[in-house]
Amino acid sequence: MSNIEGKVVVITGASSGIGEATARLLAQKGVHVVLGARRTDRLEDLVSAIREKGGSADYQKLDVTNQDQMEEFISYAKNKFGRIDVILNNAGVMPLSPLEALKIDEWNRMIDVNIRGVLHGIAAGLPIMKKQKSGQFINIASIGAYTVSPTAAVYCATKFAVRAISEGLRQEVGSDIRVTLVSPGVTESELAESISDKKAQQEMKEFRRISIPAEAISRAIVYAIEQPADVDVSEIIVRPTASPF
Ligand code: NDP
Numbered sequence: 001m002s003n004i005e006g007k008v009v010v011i012t013g014a015s016s017g018i019g020e021a022t023a024r025l026l027a028q029k030g031v032h033v034v035l036g037a038r039r040t041d042r043l044e045d046l047v048s049a050i051r052e053k054g055g056s057a058d059y060q061k062l063d064v065t066n067q068d069q070m071e072e073f074i075s076y077a078k079n080k081f082g083r084i085d086v087i088l089n090n091a092g093v094m095p096l097s098p099l100e101a102l103k104i105d106e107w108n109r110m111i112d113v114n115i116r117g118v119l120h121g122i123a124a125g126l127p128i129m130k131k132q133k134s135g136q137f138i139n140i141a142s143i144g145a146y147t148v149s150p151t152a153a154v155y156c157a158t159k160f161a162v163r164a165i166s167e168g169l170r171q172e173v174g175s176d177i178r179v180t181l182v183s184p185g186v187t188e189s190e191l192a193e194s195i196s197d198k199k200a201q202q203e204m205k206e207f208r209r210i211s212i213p214a215e216a217i218s219r220a221i222v223y224a225i226e227q228p229a230d231v232d233v234s235e236i237i238v239r240p241t242a243s244p245f
Contacts (some may be wrong), residue, residue: 004226020214036073042100063114087125087136118139212238
């Protein structure tokens with residue numbers, strides 16, 4: 001029996017990639033997963049697949065850029081299960097381009113999803129966790145939270161921000177709420193599909209040639225949740241062994 005059986009974990013961006021893989025792995029371990037994303041057809045299929053294997057899963061339509069929707073999403077989980085053990089702030093977008101391409105809408109989208117989305121999750125979940133005197137935020141950053149490369153200035157800036165916010169939150173609420181930053185290297189998912197800049201698209205093909213499956217990140221997330229309540233796994237970087245990046 002897993003020591004995380006029965007926990008309630010809400011996951012943003014659960015319709016593909018790391019969020020989806022983590023939902024499947026946690027559900028296998030007896031966790032109640034509550035899944036949010038915009039593509040509800042994907043979430044519906046995922047929830048059915050998890051339930052067919054005897055797992056517990058629910059979903060809600062969620063755009064993390066919308067604070068009201070985030071509040072509704074978190075309240076849904078709280079009302080259904082009476083508490084929230086973990087909020088996995090995972091939703092993210094990565095439309096890379098050189099700054100001189102001036103893709104201002106894409107910059108704003110990254111800021112809205114990758115930074116504001118995480119802040120919205122914190123705003124919706126923190127009062128509940130403070131009242132419970134327990135809980136854990138797991139925020140997904142990136143190796144781009146530690147280094148910057150051409151075409152990735154804004155994306156890396158958003159991930160540096162997620163790292164800063166996570167560390168600040170950990171220092172402020174540390175007495176009974178855990179904060180974990182998980183930073184993946186290149187991982188199989190749909191993330192690179194949002195790149196509209198042709199040159200950045202081409203460069204990403206080489207950059208993403210060596211990758212690890214999304215489940216590799218899910219296992220790190222499970223490890224952080226499995227630790228006893230007085231152990232905070234604050235930062236984990238998981239990258240392909242063979243990748244120089
Ligand atoms: P995917 O593109 O496969 O998944 C991204 C998820 O985010 C989707 O479920 C998508 O759902 C969701 N999402 C995007 N915009 C919104 C929004 N406005 N509201 C709600 N959900 C949204 O990529 P990954 O699984 O790779 O990405 C997960 C996280 O991992 C991201 O934060 C990413 O930055 C990070 N990461 C990934 C790496 C990789 O190599 N794959 C490396 C480093 C970090 P929908 O479109 O249905 O809303």
